[in-house]
Amino acid sequence: MTGGPNVTEPPEVLRVEHIAKRFGAVEALSDVSLYLKKGEVLGLIGDNGAGKSTLIKIICGFHQPDAGKIIVNGEEVTLKSVDHARSLGIDTVYQDLALVNELTVYHNMFLNREVVRWPLLNNRAMRKRARQYLDDMGVRIQSVEAEVAKLSGGQRQAIAVARSVYSDAKILLLDEPLAAMGAKEGALILDLVRDLKDRGEVSIIIIAHNYAQVLEVCDRVNLLQHGGITYDKRRAETSVAELTDLVVAEYRAHRTKGG
Amino acid sequence: MSETIENQVAAAGGPRQPGGVGRNLIVRTAFDAFMRRREATILLVAIGLIIYFQSARSEFLSHDNLVNLSQSTAPFAIVAVGQVLLLVSGEIDLSAGATFTLAPFMVHYLIDFYGVFPIPAIVLSVLVGCLIGFGNGFVTVVLKVPSFVTTLGMLFLVGGIVLTTSHAFPAQIPEAAQGTIQRWFGLAEWSEIIWCLLIVAFFHVVLTRTRWGLHTIAVGGNLLGAREAGIKTTRIKIGNFMITGGLAAFAGILEAFRTQTIDPSLSGADFASVMFTAVAAAVIGGTALAGGSGTVIGALLGAFVLAELRNGFNLIGISANPFNIILGLAILGSMILNVYLANLRRAGRT
Ligand SMILES: Nc1ncnc2c1ncn2[C@@H]1O[C@H](COP(=O)(O)OP(=O)(O)OP(=O)(O)O)[C@@H](O)[C@H]1O
Numbered sequence: 097m098t099g100g101p102n103v104t105e106p107p108e109v110l111r112v113e114h115i116a117k118r119f120g121a122v123e124a125l126s127d128v129s130l131y132l133k134k135g136e137v138l139g140l141i142g143d144n145g146a147g148k149s150t151l152i153k154i155i156c157g158f159h160q161p162d163a164g165k166i167i168v169n170g171e172e173v174t175l176k177s178v179d180h181a182r183s184l185g186i187d188t189v190y191q192d193l194a195l196v197n198e199l200t201v202y203h204n205m206f207l208n209r210e211v212v213r214w215p216l217l218n219n220r221a222m223r224k225r226a227r228q229y230l231d232d233m234g235v236r237i238q239s240v241e242a243e244v245a246k247l248s249g250g251q252r253q254a255i256a257v258a259r260s261v262y263s264d265a266k267i268l269l270l271d272e273p274l275a276a277m278g279a280k281e282g283a284l285i286l287d288l289v290r291d292l293k294d295r296g297e298v299s300i301i302i303i304a305h306n307y308a309q310v311l312e313v314c315d316r317v318n319l320l321q322h323g324g325i326t327y328d329k330r331r332a333e334t335s336v337a338e339l340t341d342l343v344v345a346e347y348r349a350h351r352t353k354g355g
Numbered sequence: 356m357s358e359t360i361e362n363q364v365a366a367a368g369g370p371r372q373p374g375g376v377g378r379n380l381i382v383r384t385a386f387d388a389f390m391r392r393r394e395a396t397i398l399l400v401a402i403g404l405i406i407y408f409q410s411a412r413s414e415f416l417s418h419d420n421l422v423n424l425s426q427s428t429a430p431f432a433i434v435a436v437g438q439v440l441l442l443v444s445g446e447i448d449l450s451a452g453a454t455f456t457l458a459p460f461m462v463h464y465l466i467d468f469y470g471v472f473p474i475p476a477i478v479l480s481v482l483v484g485c486l487i488g489f490g491n492g493f494v495t496v497v498l499k500v501p502s503f504v505t506t507l508g509m510l511f512l513v514g515g516i517v518l519t520t521s522h523a524f525p526a527q528i529p530e531a532a533q534g535t536i537q538r539w540f541g542l543a544e545w546s547e548i549i550w551c552l553l554i555v556a557f558f559h560v561v562l563t564r565t566r567w568g569l570h571t572i573a574v575g576g577n578l579l580g581a582r583e584a585g586i587k588t589t590r591i592k593i594g595n596f597m598i599t600g601g602l603a604a605f606a607g608i609l610e611a612f613r614t615q616t617i618d619p620s621l622s623g624a625d626f627a628s629v630m631f632t633a634v635a636a637a638v639i640g641g642t643a644l645a646g647g648s649g650t651v652i653g654a655l656l657g658a659f660v661l662a663e664l665r666n667g668f669n670l671i672g673i674s675a676n677p678f679n680i681i682l683g684l685a686i687l688g689s690m691i692l693n694v695y696l697a698n699l700r701r702a703g704r705t
């Protein structure tokens with residue numbers, strides 16, 4: 097895809113339709129539909145417990161939806177596992193990071209896609225590449241041989257982000273990748289997202305509670321509420337104030353109803 | 356990580372020259388690096404005990420006694436290797452001692468009642484051990500019964516099968532297996548320990564250098580995270596149960612061939628003792644019960660220390676009963692030390 101003004105719309109890489117998911121008595125998602133175009137960054141916002149992480153985990157093959165369709169690159173798929181989604185180019189930074197404290201930084205960065213010189217692990221290659229990715233990203237971590245348990249929250253998050261960003265994924269799902277980041281590291285991750293966007297190859301869904309940060313990088317914002325997408329606008333058509341109003345207005349309405 | 360223990364012992368072997376600050380620093384760093392290894396404590400204990408018992412009784416390191424020591428290390432160490440893998444992946448197998456007892460009976464039944472050749476009979480019996488492990492794994496992982504409970508049930512089930520089918524009578528080693536095969540699989544002086552060392556070396560590599568080992572640690576360290584990363588956690592856990600069952604069966608066959616009798620009484624009070632000795636060896640060797648970390652070499656050293664204690668006290672003339680007191684204290688002491696050292700490691704002077 098070349099730069100400059102495009103006459104043709106970029107194709108859709110992902111579309112989910114009427115997704116529903118419940119956990120026992122809790123209906124996490126009732127009817128979610130959204131789409132993602134190639135090279136696009138979609139901001140997904142919503143209250144705590146709105147179901148954002150659940151939606152992400154359905155798209156990445158971790159949860160299976162109770163109902164609905166998932167269409168990847170124009171083809172309907174039934175995602176059987178995380179590996180399956182990954183083979184379609186979908187990779188995830190989970191909200192809980194999915195790091196193993198007992199393992200080193202580089203083993204975590206290559207968890208379940210280890211470099212292997214059969215039958216052994218190629219630790220040297222993984223160490224070198226992990227070092228290089230972190231340097232490229234500008235993340236400061238003393239040693240890739242350190243156990244992850246010893247790192248700070250922000251460093252851990254950086255490792256989780258690096259692991260997905262450098263995985264050659266075509267669709268990246270970032271579930272609150274900025275939550276534990278200091279101002280500088282947060283900017284660093286946002287820069288990374290912007291870089292990826294400029295290259296136009298990767299499409300991203302990013303969840304964050306800081307609307308200013310969301311608007312800084314995304315092309316479009318979706319609001320997840322009451323188990324479905326209730327709001328879908330381009331960045332130019334919205335603002336931090338409007339997004340805040342949307343969410344808070346709902347909260348106020350609830351309160352007056354309850355009180 | 357690539358240095359061997361021996362290198363590090365040599366490196367940490369004390370200040371040869373009082374030397375300058377630089378040398379002291381190197382020695383201290385090497386010593387720190389050594390002490391950070393999980394096997395360090397248990398290795399020092401093992402060496403200390405050798406020195407102590409050898410100075411108390413000069414026959415401690417005699418050929419005959421070394422054979423003794425090796426034979427009372429090997430079977431427990433082999434069972435302990437399986438326990439390490441399981442403990443690292445966050446599970447435990449209490450039924451290993453029953454499988455240990457059943458396997459030589461399986462060999463006996465297969466050869467004497469079904470006319471199977473000895474080597475296939477041994478292989479089949481080990482596979483039966485794996486099958487028991489599969490049962491443990493399936494009930495634990497798929498039916499979600501804690502492994503402590505699953506394998507406790509399996510212990511009585513398999514122990515009961517041994518007692519029922521053997522009518523609680525010991526059996527002879529099948530004639531077809533006597534001679535060369537029996538010597539290879541346990542009877543020859545060093546046979547058990549050679550098998551043991553091969554198994555320890557193999558699974559040390561598996562645990563520290565392969566995807567299987569890495570995923571075993573991941574599953575025990577962060578089960579949800581491992582699943583999120585797409586690791587097939589069910590397969591890893593059930594696989595480790597099967598490895599443990601197979602190893603317990605094999606150790607049981609070696610031990611029966613060495614003692615020249617197939618003993619169902621091991622399935623009585625003693626089946627617990629095989630398993631508990633193995634778990635104790637794993638734990639005092641530096642494997643955490645909480646999952647996520649452990650060492651196969653540590654388990655071997657743990658089994659060796661327990662053998663040293665039993666054998667050494669025997670030589671000195673302390674009977675088996677106070678031995679249990681000492682064993683209990685050793686387990687408690689090493690657990691406390693482990694927790695303490697783990698904290699030190701975590702505080703990390705890296
Ligand atoms: N594995 C699960 N089992 C049971 N309930 C779950 C599970 N995962 C999520 N839920 C429930 O589903 C609902 C949506 O949770 P989810 O984690 O998707 O919210 P979220 O939008 O990501 O919230 P946050 O902003 O706090 O991360 C919540 O009510 C939660 O309790």
Ligand SMILES: [Mg+2]
Binds near residue numbers: 148149150191271
């Ligand atoms: Mg969430």
